[in-house]
Structures are given as C-alpha cells and as structure tokens.
Amino acid sequence: MNQQQHAPVPPDTGGPVHDPVRAERLAARLRAALGPGKVLSDPAQLRTYECDGLAVYRVRPAVAVLAGERDDVVRTVRICAEEGVPFVARGSGTGLSGGAVPVADGVLIVLSRLRRILDVDPDNARVRVEPGVINLWVTRDAAPHGQAYAPDPSSQQVCSIGGNVAENAGGAHCLKYGFTVNHVTGAEVVLPDGDVVHLGGTAPEHPGLDLLGAFVGSEGTLGVTTEVTVRTIQAPETVRTMLVGFHTVEDAAGTVSDIIAAGILPAAIEMMDALAVEAAEAAVQCGYPEGARAVLVVELDGPRVEVDALFTQVEEIAGRRHAFEIRIAADDAERALMWRGRKSAFAAVGRISPAYYVQDGVIPRTRLPDVLTEMGRLADEAGVRVANVFHAGDGNLHPLILFDDKQPGAAEAAEELGMAILDLCVDAGGSITGEHGVGLEKxxxxxxxxxxxxxxxxxxxxxxxxxxxxxxxxxxxxxxxxxxxxxxxxxxxxxxxxxxxxxx
Amino acid sequence: MNQQQHAPVPPDTGGPVHDPVRAERLAARLRAALGPGKVLSDPAQLRTYECDGLAVYRVRPAVAVLAGERDDVVRTVRICAEEGVPFVARGSGTGLSGGAVPVADGVLIVLSRLRRILDVDPDNARVRVEPGVINLWVTRDAAPHGQAYAPDPSSQQVCSIGGNVAENAGGAHCLKYGFTVNHVTGAEVVLPDGDVVHLGGTAPEHPGLDLLGAFVGSEGTLGVTTEVTVRTIQAPETVRTMLVGFHTVEDAAGTVSDIIAAGILPAAIEMMDALAVEAAEAAVQCGYPEGARAVLVVELDGPRVEVDALFTQVEEIAGRRHAFEIRIAADDAERALMWRGRKSAFAAVGRISPAYYVQDGVIPRTRLPDVLTEMGRLADEAGVRVANVFHAGDGNLHPLILFDDKQPGAAEAAEELGMAILDLCVDAGGSITGEHGVGLEKxxxxxxxxxxxxxxxxxxxxxxxxxxxxxxxxxxxxxxxxxxxxxxxxxxxxxxxxxxxxxx
Structure with a gap:
C-alpha cells in the first residue's frame, strides 16, 4: 500500500471494544481445533492485520487464524457459529473500500497460505485455485498454453483471487473482457454455519438458482470461499497500444464515445487529465505528450489483421476530435512505458500532494464530458485539487482527491467532495462503485x-x-x-x- | 409448438384439483381490482394456457390474468399473497421444461400484453423493454443503429424476453456472446409479496448483492419481472458461414475441439449427426453433404479482415480432421440455406418419427467424442433412435429421442433414455440443462x-x-x-x- 494514500476519518469513531479474557478463551479453543502455528492472539502480532488498502479504518481483531487448509476454515467458522463470534476473511488485504477490516472482538481468517494452483485445464479453458493465489499467477500458469486470466486490477501482482471474488474486482481490460463475475465459473464456499457448498462448477451455465453471481461481489457477507474455478481466455495474437494527446478533456471524452459508437471494442481505453499526466511525468518520465489537457491510452488486441485495420480507424477518430499527438508503441518497451505512466499515476500523485483519497464511481460513457466538467466545478468550489485517472471505456471514474493531511479540516473537505462526486455519478445514471466495492467506506x-x-x-x-x-x-x-x-x-x-x- | 413433439407421461398423474367456488370468488376479486377484459375464469378459455412448449404437462389454472400494465401484476400478486394462492407467470409459453405450466387452483399471470419497447439507447448500448416483448423485436429495433441483441433461442421469432430471463435462454450464438444472464443489466421485479424492486440497472456492474444474476434463470420462483434492460452488441461487419461434412462423428467433434484450442471463437459451431441431416434434407432440401455421418455449421463474425484470416485456419483444421466436403456460403441466400437445415432439424425429425422428445444437457467440449459414443450405445441398448442436433462449441447437447407414441411403453423407454443421457452428462462433468431450464421436467x-x-x-x-x-x-x-x-x-x-x- 502506498503510504501516502489516506482517506478521511470515518464519522463514527470510538475506542476499541476488546475483551481480552474472551479473546484468549476463543484463541485457546481455536488452537485446540487447528493445531500449532495457525492462531495469533498477541496484540503486537495482530497489528499487521488491522487494516486493508483503505488504511484509514484500523481495527485490531481478537484473534487471527492463518488457515493452511480448507478444513481450518471450516473448523474456525463452526467455532465462530457456536460461540456467536463474528468473522472476517482476508486475502492479500489490498482492497480499497475497507471490506477486509476486522471486527474488534471477532476472528480474522487469513487465507494467504491457501495458495495452491489445483488444476490447469487448457482444453476446457479452466484453472482451479485456492483463494490465496495471487491474481497474476493464474495468467503465469496459463501462459504456456497460450491463455490468460482476463481481470487485471492494478494490484494484480499482489492481490488474491479470493479477494477479487469478494469485491468482484475489475481492471483496465474489463472494458473488453468483463469483471471477475464474468470469469468465475465455480466456487467452494464455507457458509456461515460451517457447511461446505459448491456454487457453479466448470460448465458455462448451471441449473437452479445462480448463487455464484450473488456470491461474487458479496464482500465476505455470505461466507468464505476456499476454492475458485476461473475461465481463461486465449491470449491475443497481437496487442497494440496508442497514446493520444488532446487540448481539451471534452475532445478526449468525445473520442472515447466515438470509438465505441464505431463498433470498436478496445481491450482498454484509459484516460488521464493534465494533473495526473503531470504527476506521472514527474515520477516516471513516461514521455506523455507535453501540454496535453487529457491523454488517452488505447489498447487493441486480437488477430493481427483485425488490430491493424481497427487501429487505422481509431487514429482517424482521434484526428477528427483534434488530437494533437498520436503515438503508436513500436515495440514492447515503448508499450510498457505507456502503461508505466498510467499504472504509476496513483503513486505519482503522492509525490505532488501530501495525501490523497481515491474515489471509484461509474457513469454512462455518454455523460463523461458533462460529469467531468461538473466534477471540476465542485472541486473548484471546495478549493480542492482533483486528478483524474480512469477506465474511460466503461465510464469507471477514479478521481484522486488531493489534500494536505496536516491542515485541519482538509481530510473532511476531501471526503465531502468524494461523497458529492458519488452523488453526481448516481444522478448521471451511474453507480457508487465500479470495482472497489462498498465495504465500510460507502x-x-x-x-x-x-x-x-x-x-x-x-x-x-x-x-x-x-x-x-x-x-x-x-x-x-x-x-x-x-x-x-x-x-x-x-x-x-x-x-x-x-x-x-x-x-x- | 410442433405438434409432433411429445415428452413422456410424468410419473405422478391424477385428476384436477379445481375448486370452482373458490376460483370464482378469486376471479371476482381480481376483476374488481383490475377492471374488465383482463381476468379469465371460463374453463374453455383457460384451456389455451394449460401447457407450455413441453406439451406433456397440462394443468388448467383457476384463473388467468392478462396483465395490461405493471400495476396489474402488482395487484394480482398482492391478492395472491393475501389469499395464499399460488401464481405462475407466463410469456409466450415456448419453454421446453414445463416451467410455465400453471398450478391447478392458482393464478396464471400472462405477460404477453406487456409488449412495449420503452427505450432504445444506442449510445450506451441498452434497450429497455416490457417482458412480453418478442426476442427478435429487440434486434429489429437496435438494427437501425448497427446493433443487435445477442441471445438467439431457436424460438426467437415468438419467445418473449420475460421468458428468456426466467429460463436464462441460450441459442446458437451463445458460444461467442454468452447467455441471457450475460446480456441483462437490469430488471424491475414484483416480489411475491407485491413489493416492486429494481435489480441491477444500466451500468455494467452494481454495488451490493448481485441478485439480478440469481433472478435470471430462477424460473419464476423469485417473482415476476415487469421491465427488463438488456445490452445490445455492435452488429458484426461481416458474417461468414461454412458447412463441413465428415465421415465420422469423432472427426467432427475433434474439429470442434481443435478450433477452440487454436484460439478461434466462432459465433457458432453447430453439429448434426447422420439421422438429423437425413431428416433436415428430406424436409427442406438444404443440400447438406451426401453420406455425411456428421455435419458442422461454423459461423465466424467480426471485422472482414479478421473473419477472412480465421476462416482459412478453420478450413485447414477441418482438412486435418479428414473433412470430405467444405462449403463456404457465397452469399446471404446460401448462408440462409445452411441455417435452414439446422433450424428446421427439430421439426424435420417430426417427419421421420411419430413423436420425439428433446433433451438438453451439457458436457465439457473435450468429452464430446466419448459421450456421443456412449449415448449411441445406450440408444442401441434401449432400441431407440436418437438424432443429435446441438451447440457443439459449448458442449450443449440436444438429443432428439424418437419414439412411436402409439406403441405401449415407447414413451416411457424414451424418457428413461433421456434421463440416462442426463446422468451421462453429469458424470462427464457437465450439467442437466444448458438452456431449457429445470422446470417440472428435470x-x-x-x-x-x-x-x-x-x-x-x-x-x-x-x-x-x-x-x-x-x-x-x-x-x-x-x-x-x-x-x-x-x-x-x-x-x-x-x-x-x-x-x-x-x-x-
């Protein structure tokens, strides 16, 4: 987690409500059931697990269980059910909505040790994994078969599949390929009473109620997943990336709409505004077009003949929208540099502001120009700077609200603006979260x-x-x-x- | 519905359990609430609504309500809830698993009059409709904007969107585009207590529990939909269709696997065996390859350059699997003829057998050759003929089990074989239904x-x-x-x- 990211203080605060006697009794019972080396109750050790990626909410759990196998989860949940103790499951803890924040006198079930890849079946395009497996490992193991796992959150090098399932994680390439829910075909789930059930399976559709769809994105409120089957996609033959500079945000937003309206579905269309470009440039010298008020990163993938033909169309569309610079990556190194600017943007903003707060909202693509304008007006009114870095193709905004955490009232003003932006998204016909989840925050x-x-x-x-x-x-x-x-x-x-x- | 299709007699039979006095009291209350012309209780009028596409189950409801607006549904469901009367919703009644069969002393809520297309929004690729709207009308209204509605059940000229949602309907092009659940983004639902809720909306993802996924395919057991928002896809620039003849079923099945393994995702791969080809040929003279033990219809769509390049690859793959005839449709007329053979196959089988029973099961694509062989063995053992016409690309089998309904025991033998085929599907790692639903039948x-x-x-x-x-x-x-x-x-x-x- 980037240390410079802070979210504002939550409205309800109060002291911890730990009951040490009860915690030790619970820990002893769990130790007896699970064996040694799996149950932590020392407050110093528990500090590691106090928060997730939205570092503002910090709660120390009574006990943390480091599950080593499925039955550890079953036993822990059963004991919690018998004792009436709340539990929270946690993967890598990279979530940005406080979904994995523990409960003060509850059990935190850590799933990171459940990190086996159980089956790679390229013929049926399925990979079965334990929940602690890192997102990128799935693609790593599918790659020798020419396949890949499509959902790619920015944290894909560290975030876990279990957490991706809980939050229905997205990523830059979800424009073309869909969200986690579109790629999970089955899950083994420990229900809150300790029963183990199987939702979905390997087939594309199943009879009966589709509880898998409800489970994906349920943020840990329906049970704990102990095994996940995902589908893999054929890795594209060609990937080509283009960087486009514009003099106005409106032209960039218009280009996004025009590309989609032309029937072109890029693998990704990412947008950054002037402040985000400036920050990224200062941090990683990515060579983005100088003086641009907005930059688009457009990536097309597929068979070479298709990509080449569509790329020409995208260039024409951007030209009609007054793009002043269009650069096409000549090789993998140039492509990596283009993405480096985009992917480092969150961290880079930390260099130009003492603190910032990432929001996550969705609007219909056609509303991009007016919502961005209105967002700018709200930010000016509040006297707060906002950098925009986002998945433009599916209207998933990520405003980075900059503030100085040393200045009294600044965090509150940032939070207020963040919440006003969410209202703006809902009023535009969108949604309060695209991929980070609701969690505690929203x-x-x-x-x-x-x-x-x-x-x-x-x-x-x-x-x-x-x-x-x-x-x-x-x-x-x-x-x-x-x-x-x-x-x-x-x-x-x-x-x-x-x-x-x-x-x- | 094809009159020659019959399914076997269900195991539990009995007389009707109508209570005419109760039915008339209920009808009077509904008439008072809904006004004239909407409530049927005359047994002769009710006969129309006794069954759905799986014509074997026939139950006369106590009352049928022809809903003319959303509030008719709300009022009817509220009255049912107050009186403790069961209700069943029905769209066009084309379902093949008995999902819309009425309950003997319950209310049948007919939604066919709710057939307004409420909004066509090509910029955001959404169409909002009432549940009685016919599947094909969505594509018809999206077409002027270069868009289409992807799920295409064989009954798409008559089946309704509400029924598609209830059964999570599929179709030949679901291989590439996914099932109904992948295309519905929002639904207005009247819950069984009469409350109206909105599941999903227009954005691609929503916070909170994804109950829309559970609702789609819930076969009317969670409530009645009164408005559906679907996404439309860009109509492809090019569509090309190929007909391939093989000497063995194994070679055809192997070709399907090889195409997918090569990373090619056709819009459709349909397979027909010798008996199905013979029936189709006799019925519509579609000019399928003579002497073929199996025929594939492969359709590719997308940008022309892509389709042309991939088509060459598919030809090579089929050649390596000993295809003895490869024919590419030169124009729309030839393409229509190729599809005519496939689409008429169900009806055509009715010409070579007094009766038949359609099954619907799914297997992993890689198991096609051995499951088809085993199915043939089971059919021989039972002395029953089976024609296979199916969505090979996603392993969705549709065995047509032929029998003579005049011959005692023949229907039962056909049913027994159908159920044995479902067991075979489950044992192969598949599922008991691909797109027809569970309903009463399964x-x-x-x-x-x-x-x-x-x-x-x-x-x-x-x-x-x-x-x-x-x-x-x-x-x-x-x-x-x-x-x-x-x-x-x-x-x-x-x-x-x-x-x-x-x-x-």
Missing part, C-alpha cells in the same frame, strides 16, 4: 443508489445465508437488518460495528 | 447434480424471496423446503404440485 451511500425495498431484498438474501449476522458484519449495508421474526433481538451485525474499532 | 435430476447442502442453500434464498412458496411452486426443486421455523406447517409449495393436475 455503505452510507447505498441508500442513494437503492430504494429501501431494494436493500431489504438484498438483506433478506444475506439473512438466508447468515441468519446470525456473523460473516463480515457492518459492511456493505448502511443499517443491518434483523434476521428472523422476533423483533427486538439484536444480532451480531448490530453489536459489532467495526467503525467502533480503533481509528488511527 | 426437478428430479437436481439431486444428481447438486448435494443436499447445495440445494438447501438455493432454497434458503428462494425462501428469502418467497416465504409462503407462492411463486411458481413445484418447479426446479425436487422437494420443496419448508420456509420459516415452525416444523409441521405446510406451505403452498407442498400442497400445489402441478404434477397433480390434468395430464393429457
């Missing part, structure tokens, strides 16, 4: 996006999986629902709000 | 595919949506689960098994 915004009945229906399903509210409570939903029929009975979801944990 | 096979815990989890979700078990009861699950905590309380799902209805 649960308060769910009511902007969904009606009370919509949220109620989701929580009814959540209650079906987890009537006691023990699986990652306090995430995703603004107000936890009481499961069951007896009014007045409070569930763990009500009493274990992680926002009551320790905040740095 | 609910008994769900335990072959899923563990008791898997099915229990699905039913828990079903109970979350529909605790009283009123939405399309008796479909999809072999044993309805009691929802709620009070043992001994029987729900409508238990008492209204449609198999207890009238059987022709």
């Amino acid at each position: 649960k308060g915004k769910m009511t902007r996006q969904f009606s009370a009945d919509d949220l109620d229906t989701m929580q009814l399903v959540r209650c079906a999986f987890d009537p006691a509210g023990l699986a990652n409570p306090g995430k995703q939903f603004p107000t936890p629902r009481l499961c069951g029929e007896r009014p007045g009975v409070r569930t763990a979801a009500d009493t274990h709000d992680p926002a009551l944990g320790e905040v740095f | 609910k008994g096979k769900m335990t072959r595919q899923f563990s008791a815990d898997d099915l229990d989890t699905m039913q828990l979700v079903r109970c979350a949506f529909d605790p009283a078990g009123l939405a399309n009861p008796g479909k999809q699950f072999p044993t309805p689960r009691l929802c709620g905590e009070r043992p001994g309380v029987r729900t409508a799902a238990d008492t209204h098994d449609p198999a207890l209805g009238e059987v022709f």
Whole structure:
C-alpha cells in the first residue's frame, strides 16, 4: 500500500471494544481445533492485520487464524457459529473500500497460505485455485498454453483471487473482457454455519438458482470461499497500444464515445487529465505528450489483421476530435512505458500532494464530458485539487482527491467532495462503485443508489445465508437488518460495528 | 409448438384439483381490482394456457390474468399473497421444461400484453423493454443503429424476453456472446409479496448483492419481472458461414475441439449427426453433404479482415480432421440455406418419427467424442433412435429421442433414455440443462447434480424471496423446503404440485 494514500476519518469513531479474557478463551479453543502455528492472539502480532488498502479504518481483531487448509476454515467458522463470534476473511488485504477490516472482538481468517494452483485445464479453458493465489499467477500458469486470466486490477501482482471474488474486482481490460463475475465459473464456499457448498462448477451455465453471481461481489457477507474455478481466455495474437494527446478533456471524452459508437471494442481505453499526466511525468518520465489537457491510452488486441485495420480507424477518430499527438508503441518497451505512466499515476500523485483519497464511481460513457466538467466545478468550489485517472471505456471514474493531511479540516473537505462526486455519478445514471466495492467506506451511500425495498431484498438474501449476522458484519449495508421474526433481538451485525474499532 | 413433439407421461398423474367456488370468488376479486377484459375464469378459455412448449404437462389454472400494465401484476400478486394462492407467470409459453405450466387452483399471470419497447439507447448500448416483448423485436429495433441483441433461442421469432430471463435462454450464438444472464443489466421485479424492486440497472456492474444474476434463470420462483434492460452488441461487419461434412462423428467433434484450442471463437459451431441431416434434407432440401455421418455449421463474425484470416485456419483444421466436403456460403441466400437445415432439424425429425422428445444437457467440449459414443450405445441398448442436433462449441447437447407414441411403453423407454443421457452428462462433468431450464421436467435430476447442502442453500434464498412458496411452486426443486421455523406447517409449495393436475 502506498503510504501516502489516506482517506478521511470515518464519522463514527470510538475506542476499541476488546475483551481480552474472551479473546484468549476463543484463541485457546481455536488452537485446540487447528493445531500449532495457525492462531495469533498477541496484540503486537495482530497489528499487521488491522487494516486493508483503505488504511484509514484500523481495527485490531481478537484473534487471527492463518488457515493452511480448507478444513481450518471450516473448523474456525463452526467455532465462530457456536460461540456467536463474528468473522472476517482476508486475502492479500489490498482492497480499497475497507471490506477486509476486522471486527474488534471477532476472528480474522487469513487465507494467504491457501495458495495452491489445483488444476490447469487448457482444453476446457479452466484453472482451479485456492483463494490465496495471487491474481497474476493464474495468467503465469496459463501462459504456456497460450491463455490468460482476463481481470487485471492494478494490484494484480499482489492481490488474491479470493479477494477479487469478494469485491468482484475489475481492471483496465474489463472494458473488453468483463469483471471477475464474468470469469468465475465455480466456487467452494464455507457458509456461515460451517457447511461446505459448491456454487457453479466448470460448465458455462448451471441449473437452479445462480448463487455464484450473488456470491461474487458479496464482500465476505455470505461466507468464505476456499476454492475458485476461473475461465481463461486465449491470449491475443497481437496487442497494440496508442497514446493520444488532446487540448481539451471534452475532445478526449468525445473520442472515447466515438470509438465505441464505431463498433470498436478496445481491450482498454484509459484516460488521464493534465494533473495526473503531470504527476506521472514527474515520477516516471513516461514521455506523455507535453501540454496535453487529457491523454488517452488505447489498447487493441486480437488477430493481427483485425488490430491493424481497427487501429487505422481509431487514429482517424482521434484526428477528427483534434488530437494533437498520436503515438503508436513500436515495440514492447515503448508499450510498457505507456502503461508505466498510467499504472504509476496513483503513486505519482503522492509525490505532488501530501495525501490523497481515491474515489471509484461509474457513469454512462455518454455523460463523461458533462460529469467531468461538473466534477471540476465542485472541486473548484471546495478549493480542492482533483486528478483524474480512469477506465474511460466503461465510464469507471477514479478521481484522486488531493489534500494536505496536516491542515485541519482538509481530510473532511476531501471526503465531502468524494461523497458529492458519488452523488453526481448516481444522478448521471451511474453507480457508487465500479470495482472497489462498498465495504465500510460507502455503505452510507447505498441508500442513494437503492430504494429501501431494494436493500431489504438484498438483506433478506444475506439473512438466508447468515441468519446470525456473523460473516463480515457492518459492511456493505448502511443499517443491518434483523434476521428472523422476533423483533427486538439484536444480532451480531448490530453489536459489532467495526467503525467502533480503533481509528488511527 | 410442433405438434409432433411429445415428452413422456410424468410419473405422478391424477385428476384436477379445481375448486370452482373458490376460483370464482378469486376471479371476482381480481376483476374488481383490475377492471374488465383482463381476468379469465371460463374453463374453455383457460384451456389455451394449460401447457407450455413441453406439451406433456397440462394443468388448467383457476384463473388467468392478462396483465395490461405493471400495476396489474402488482395487484394480482398482492391478492395472491393475501389469499395464499399460488401464481405462475407466463410469456409466450415456448419453454421446453414445463416451467410455465400453471398450478391447478392458482393464478396464471400472462405477460404477453406487456409488449412495449420503452427505450432504445444506442449510445450506451441498452434497450429497455416490457417482458412480453418478442426476442427478435429487440434486434429489429437496435438494427437501425448497427446493433443487435445477442441471445438467439431457436424460438426467437415468438419467445418473449420475460421468458428468456426466467429460463436464462441460450441459442446458437451463445458460444461467442454468452447467455441471457450475460446480456441483462437490469430488471424491475414484483416480489411475491407485491413489493416492486429494481435489480441491477444500466451500468455494467452494481454495488451490493448481485441478485439480478440469481433472478435470471430462477424460473419464476423469485417473482415476476415487469421491465427488463438488456445490452445490445455492435452488429458484426461481416458474417461468414461454412458447412463441413465428415465421415465420422469423432472427426467432427475433434474439429470442434481443435478450433477452440487454436484460439478461434466462432459465433457458432453447430453439429448434426447422420439421422438429423437425413431428416433436415428430406424436409427442406438444404443440400447438406451426401453420406455425411456428421455435419458442422461454423459461423465466424467480426471485422472482414479478421473473419477472412480465421476462416482459412478453420478450413485447414477441418482438412486435418479428414473433412470430405467444405462449403463456404457465397452469399446471404446460401448462408440462409445452411441455417435452414439446422433450424428446421427439430421439426424435420417430426417427419421421420411419430413423436420425439428433446433433451438438453451439457458436457465439457473435450468429452464430446466419448459421450456421443456412449449415448449411441445406450440408444442401441434401449432400441431407440436418437438424432443429435446441438451447440457443439459449448458442449450443449440436444438429443432428439424418437419414439412411436402409439406403441405401449415407447414413451416411457424414451424418457428413461433421456434421463440416462442426463446422468451421462453429469458424470462427464457437465450439467442437466444448458438452456431449457429445470422446470417440472428435470426437478428430479437436481439431486444428481447438486448435494443436499447445495440445494438447501438455493432454497434458503428462494425462501428469502418467497416465504409462503407462492411463486411458481413445484418447479426446479425436487422437494420443496419448508420456509420459516415452525416444523409441521405446510406451505403452498407442498400442497400445489402441478404434477397433480390434468395430464393429457
């Protein structure tokens, strides 16, 4: 995690609610069940697990379990169910919405040791892995067969497949290839009562209710995955990348719309505005067009003949939108440099601002020009600088809100702007998250996006999986629902709000 | 529906369980709520709605409601909920698994009058429709913008989008483009208590639980859709179609595997065996290669340069697998003729057999040769003829089991073989349905595919949506689960098994 990234302080803060006696009793029971070397309860050791990529929320769990096999997860969840203790699963902890933040007197189930690649089946284009397997390893093992795993979050060198499943992770190439949910065909899941079920499988479609789709992106609230089957795609014959400089953000946004309207589906269309380009240039000397108010990175892949023909069309479209510089990567080194600018942008922004806050929202592609203009107006009004680096092709914005964390009130102003940007996305017909998830950060915004009945229906399903509210409570939903029929009975979801944990 | 298609008699038969007094009281209440011209209770009028495309199951409902607007559905469902009456939604009634068969003393909600296309938005590639809209109309309205709706069931000229959503319909081009679930981005749903919720929307991904994925393919058991938003795809620049004749089924199956293994993803790869070719030839004189034991229809689409390059590769692959005739459609007329053979195959088989029964199963593509061989062995053993016409590219088999319905025991033998073929599919690592759904027909096979815990989890979700078990009861699950905590309380799902209805 980039140390310079900070999100603002959450509204509800309070001291830790640890009960050391209860924690030790729980740890002892888990140690007896799992054996040595798997259960941590020393507060110093537990500090490692206090937060995820959204480093603002810090909560120390009572116990951390380093699961070494599937049955460790089953035993831990069973014990939690028996004791009424909440649990949170964690992969690599790179999430950006606080989805893997522990619960103060709960168990954190760490899945990183479950990192075996169980089966590579190129003939049926499937790879079966344990949840701690790193995203990039799937492509690494599929590559000798000419295949690849498509979803590519920026953190793909460190993030885990289990976490990708929990958050329905995206990435630059999801424009063409879809999100994690479009690539997972099966999952083994430990339900909150400890039962093990199989959702989906290897076939493209399954009879019965498609609970796999609901499970992917459920942010740990329905259970813990212990095995994932993903499909792999044929690695493209050719990949070509183009860097295009524009004098206005509107022309860049118009080019994105025109490319898609022409029926061209690039592997990726990434956009960066002047501030993001300036930061990237200062950090990694990527040679982006000088003086550009906006830059597009357009990547096409597929059979060579197709890519060549479409590239010519993209050049023509950009030209009609007054692009002042069009550069096509001549070789892999030039291509890598173009991506280096884009991929380093988040970190690079950390060099031009003491702190920043990454937002994640979605708008219909056609609304890009006016939403970007309105976002600029809101930022000016708030006196806050915003750098834009985002997946333009699918309208997935990532405004980087810059602030000085030493200045009183600056973090709050940044947060306020971030939330106003989400409102803007919803009003434009979009969504409050494209790929980072809701987690702790955005649960308060769910009511902007969904009606009370919509949220109620989701929580009814959540209650079906987890009537006691023990699986990652306090995430995703603004107000936890009481499961069951007896009014007045409070569930763990009500009493274990992680926002009551320790905040740095 | 082709009159010559018959499925065997279901195991549980019995007389109708109509209660005319109760039916008339219910009809009167519905008439008072909905106004004139929308509520049918005359048994003669109700006969029209007794069955769907799987014409063997015939049950006369107590009342049929011809909904003219969304609120008719809401009012009907509310009344059903208040009276504890089961309801079944029906679109065009072309389904092949008995999913839209009514319940004997329940309400059938007919959605065919809800047939407005509400919005065509080519810039964001979305079309919003009412559920009674015919599948092909979406493409018709998207075509002027150079777009199309990808899922194309064989019944696309008559089947409705609402039914497609209920059954997660497929089609020949799902190999490349995916199933209905991959093309629906939002749905307005009337829940079994009459509440209206919105699942998904227009953005590609949404926060919260993805209940849209679970809803698509839930066969009417979670509620009734009243509005559907689908994404449209860019219509391809070029479409080219090839007909390939083989001396053996194994060579044809091997060609399918080799094409996919080479990284080529055709728009469609359809396979027909000798019996299916013979039937099609006799019916529509499609000019298929004479003496072929198996024929492939391979269609590639995309930019012309890509299609031309890949077509050459496909020819080489087929040549290496000893194809004895490769014919490429020179123009649209030839292309239409190639498809005519394939698309008429079901009906054509009706000319060579008094009756037949269509099965629907999935196997991993790599298992095609041995599963087809084993299927042939089972058919020989049973003394039954089987014609194979299927979506080879994604391993979706459609064996047509031929029998003489005048001969005692023949229907039962055909059913037995059909069920044995499904077992074969499951054992090969596949699934009991590719695109027709479970419905009434295959609910008994769900335990072959899923563990008791898997099915229990699905039913828990079903109970979350529909605790009283009123939405399309008796479909999809072999044993309805009691929802709620009070043992001994029987729900409508238990008492209204449609198999207890009238059987022709």
